Amino acid sequence: MIFEGNVHKYGRDVDTDVIIPARYLNTNDPDELARHAMEDIDADFVDRVQPGDIIVATENFGCGSSREHAPVAISHSGVSVVVAASFARIFYRNAINTGLPIVVCPAAAADARMGDRLKVDLQAGTVENLTQGKTYEAEAFPPFMQELIDRGGLLEYVKTQLGEDQA
Amino acid sequence: MGSTITEKILARAGGLDEVKPGQIIEAKVDLVLANDITAPLGIAEFEKAGFTKVFDPARIALVPDHFTPNKDIKAAGQAKKMREFARKHKIVNYFEVGRVGIEHVLLPDTGMVAPGDVVIGADSHTCTYGAVAAFSTGVGSTDFAAAMAWGHVWLRVPETYKFVYSGTPGPWVTGKDLMLHTIGLIGVDGALYQAMEFTGPAIEALSMDERFSMCNMAIEAGGKSGIVGFDEKTTRYLQSRPEGSRARTVSHLFASDRDAGYAKVLEIDASAVQPTVSKPHLPSNTAAAADCADIAIDQVIIGSCTNGRLHDLHQAAGILKGKKVHPDVRCIILPGTQDVCLEAIADGTMQTLIEAGCAFSTPTCGACLGGHMGVLAEGERAVATTNRNFVGRMGHTGAEVYLASPYVAAASAIAGHIATPEEVGAVKGGSR
Numbered sequence: 001m002i003f004e005g006n007v008h009k010y011g012r013d014v015d016t017d018v019i020i021p022a023r024y025l026n027t028n029d030p031d032e033l034a035r036h037a038m039e040d041i042d043a044d045f046v047d048r049v050q051p052g053d054i055i056v057a058t059e060n061f062g063c064g065s066s067r068e069h070a071p072v073a074i075s076h077s078g079v080s081v082v083v084a085a086s087f088a089r090i091f092y093r094n095a096i097n098t099g100l101p102i103v104v105c106p107a108a109a110a111d112a113r114m115g116d117r118l119k120v121d122l123q124a125g126t127v128e129n130l131t132q133g134k135t136y137e138a139e140a141f142p143p144f145m146q147e148l149i150d151r152g153g154l155l156e157y158v159k160t161q162l163g164e165d166q167a
Numbered sequence: 168m169g170s171t172i173t174e175k176i177l178a179r180a181g182g183l184d185e186v187k188p189g190q191i192i193e194a195k196v197d198l199v200l201a202n203d204i205t206a207p208l209g210i211a212e213f214e215k216a217g218f219t220k221v222f223d224p225a226r227i228a229l230v231p232d233h234f235t236p237n238k239d240i241k242a243a244g245q246a247k248k249m250r251e252f253a254r255k256h257k258i259v260n261y262f263e264v265g266r267v268g269i270e271h272v273l274l275p276d277t278g279m280v281a282p283g284d285v286v287i288g289a290d291s292h293t294c295t296y297g298a299v300a301a302f303s304t305g306v307g308s309t310d311f312a313a314a315m316a317w318g319h320v321w322l323r324v325p326e327t328y329k330f331v332y333s334g335t336p337g338p339w340v341t342g343k344d345l346m347l348h349t350i351g352l353i354g355v356d357g358a359l360y361q362a363m364e365f366t367g368p369a370i371e372a373l374s375m376d377e378r379f380s381m382c383n384m385a386i387e388a389g390g391k392s393g394i395v396g397f398d399e400k401t402t403r404y405l406q407s408r409p410e411g412s413r414a415r416t417v418s419h420l421f422a423s424d425r426d427a428g429y430a431k432v433l434e435i436d437a438s439a440v441q442p443t444v445s446k447p448h449l450p451s452n453t454a455a456a457a458d459c460a461d462i463a464i465d466q467v468i469i470g471s472c473t474n475g476r477l478h479d480l481h482q483a484a485g486i487l488k489g490k491k492v493h494p495d496v497r498c499i500i501l502p503g504t505q506d507v508c509l510e511a512i513a514d515g516t517m518q519t520l521i522e523a524g525c526a527f528s529t530p531t532c533g534a535c536l537g538g539h540m541g542v543l544a545e546g547e548r549a550v551a552t553t554n555r556n557f558v559g560r561m562g563h564t565g566a567e568v569y570l571a572s573p574y575v576a577a578a579s580a581i582a583g584h585i586a587t588p589e590e591v592g593a594v595k596g597g598s599r
Contacts, residue, residue: 013355013449017557022536026234026241028208040559060356060389064555065536066291068208068307089360089391090291090305097309144191144321154309155216158317161193 001101001123003080004130005052007116014041014057015064016091020073022065033069034076051078054120056112058084062091071100081120083127083138085109096145097154103127104139111136169424171327172394173362176302176421180285188326188430196226197284197301197413199314202270202532203231205289207248209308213315221256222318228260228279229253230270233532238539268504268530271295271383271472276504278412282397282405283419287311287320292472292554297382297394298375299401299414300421302362304392325391326430327362329423332369334438338595339588341482342377343474343552343572345369346384347443349435351453359389361430364423369437370395375404376478383473384554387450396422442587444550445570448558456575459585466549467492467580468561469573470501470528471535474552477510479573484519486577486593492524493583499526499534499541525580537562550579 018041020033027033038045038055055074061084062070071094074082082095085106095102103120108127112118116131120138127136141149151157170178170185178185181192201209206229221227229249234242253261262273271292274280280296286303287293289311296303306320314320332345350357363385370378378395385393395401397420408414441455469483480502492498500520502508508530511517517527528534534541535553543549543562549569551561556568569585578586578593588595 015555015557017536017555017560021559022204022538025204025538026239026245028211028245040564060359063355063389064291064386064557066205066289066293066305066307068205068289068309072208086356086359088356088389090307090386093310094307097307142191142323144323148321154313154321155212155316158313159216161317161319 002119002121003052003054004117004119005054005080006050007054007056007112007114007118008042008045008049009112009114010041010055010057012059013063014061016062016067016070017064019062019070020067025067025069028069030072030076033073037073037077046077049078052080053078054118055079055082056109056118058109059086061087063088066090068094068098071095071098075100083109083120096148099153105136108136168428169426171362171364171423171427172300172396172421173302173327173364173392174324176283176285177322177324179283179419186324188324190324192322192324193319194285194322196287196314196318196320198226198228198279198286199311200228200230200270200274200293201289201308201311202233203235203246203249204233205308205311207245209289209311210248210252212309213312216312218316221315224257225259227258227315228274229258230262230267230273231264232267232269232530233536234538235267235531236264236529266505269472269475269532272475272503272507275299276506278408278414281413281417282401283421287314291386292383294385294390294393295379295383295472297385297392298378299405300394300397302392302394305386325360325362327364328358328431328433329364329366329429331432331434332365332367332437333434334369334436336369336437336440339442339574340440341572341574342373342381344440344443345437346381347445347450347453347570348440350384350388350450353388355387355449355451356389358385361390363388363390363393365393365395371398374478375400376476379476380473387554442572442575444575444585445556447556447567447569450554450556450570456571456585456587462548462569462585464496464550464579464584465547466541466543467496467498467576468501468534468541468549468551468553469498469576470503471532471553473554474573475501475503475507477507479552480507480511480516482573483577484516486574486588486591487523487525487581488519490523490581490591492580495583496580497526498524498580499528501528501534502530504530534561536560550576550585552576
């Protein structure tokens with residue numbers, strides 16, 4: 001999969017409370033959550049974001065609460081992929097589990113600026129900053145994570161593990 | 168090379184002789200939990216995937232503790248989804264309002280966690296149960312759904328950071344202060360993906376309640392889990408759980424080998440740690456409470472999954488006894504469970520706190536995450552014994568949260584600004 005979009009750039013330690021504030025967690029409706037994506041770090045985000053846009057952040061993106069509403073809010077806001085120098089552990093699992101593409105690429109994350117045009121090729125494992133004319137190698141997923149993704153996600157994997165009786 | 172306690176627990180749960188950091192295992196789970204925010208999303212995924220039964224109705228805990236008693240109509244709808252699922256699948260450990268408590272206080276206190284267990288929960292503070300020498304970690308709703316159906320979870324065996332606390336902490340320095348100090352040292356991703364093993368004489372001297380506080384905040388350093396080895400205090404705690412409970416009947420006792428491999432060993436002199444606060448807007452933004460006396464406050468929260476145990480309320484009451492909450496401050500107590508409330512009534516702690524001018528809440532996560540029961544307005548400032556002080560965490564994005572121990576929170580409630588117990592004339596060992 002190849003994504004191309006404009007960069008929304010943030011710094012380090014973007015926590016899940018600012019990605020989707022707890023005051024909106026009285027629902028799990030994806031579209032409702034998406035209307036408040038990034039609200040407490042970037043109040044205009046939902047007005048600016050265009051389908052396919054890319055969130056770029058530095059270290060520890062998605063730290064804090066385990067709320068899966070965070071990757072859901074981001075993906076339903078129109079964001080195609082999140083590129084970061086590193087992800088907090090639970091957010092990383094949740095992104096894979098909810099189908100939000102994520103890419104670990106510290107150099108691309110450091111260089112990207114708000115509004116840059118970025119092209120991310122998941123298969124090739126590359127991040128290209130079209131505005132700055134630079135190309136970066138992304139970190140590959142660990143083999144097990146790649147297998148989970150290839151098999152259609154965690155719940156599909158579990159169905160296989162359980163055999164036919166449950167699914 | 169030997170193994171750490173975490174590696175031994177994961178090897179047992181994975182049905183393996185031994186495991187190494189980085190290895191991916193499929194571990195049997197002893198307890199799976201979720202709350203009224205994370206369960207509804209997990210239940211939707213469980214049903215969407217076509218699962219029809221849970222792996223074991225006795226090993227799932229559904230705890231409506233965040234927005235309960237229902238704070239609004241939508242929250243009531245989410246709580247209802249969880250209740251209906253619990254009834255349909257005959258979930259043994261569903262806790263209705265009136266019996267419910269804050270999950271990470273309630274579940275160990277009701278004896279649902281035993282040493283050597285693997286616990287996963289759709290709540291980031293699931294790491295709390297490391298205090299009883301269990302491996303426990305937070306996951307999201309889909310992992311929760313998968314574990315409910317499967318009875319297993321895939322895990323990457325973490326490397327372990329060993330923290331050795333030497334020396335005797337000062338009179339007003341608690342496990343919470345040691346943890347805030349540690350997070351200040353290593354940063355909010357200082358232990359990313361790591362198991363944090365807390366050891367040393369200062370940890371051995373801590374009460375169980377303070378060990379729970381420390382393990383609770385492993386996630387605030389990015390940790391996958393926090394753990395304290397088993398000792399006689401653990402035994403005493405477990406043996407005073409309800410008769411017949413898992414804590415009384417099951418025990419996989421593991422200890423780290425002398426030659427276990429650690430990715431890092433950090434030595435911390437506990438005698439040099441001061442009563443500590445985390446300033447806005449990161450838990451790692453620490454300072455000595457004594458250096459923050461110019462910070463005026465509007466609200467104090469004492470309680471939560473971090474500090475809502477009886478010992479914490481005793482510490483607060485010890486400071487507030489015979490004193491009054493400052494006229495400009497709202498001091499709200501968020502007790503961990505109904506049992507904590509009953510004990511606080513029986514031993515006079517609740518009376519002390521109410522006479523001082525504190526408001527007593529039902530057990531709920533409520534204010535900690537800006538849900539209800541203590542939401543902050545723009546420009547307001549709170550001292551809280553909770554675990555996070557992110558932008559907007561407790562209400563308006565223009566509000567500020569300072570994290571602290573129950574001692575510092577109670578002293579600040581009296582002073583109207585951030586204060587140490589000494590400043591309000593507290594004497595250690597005084598009657599509560």
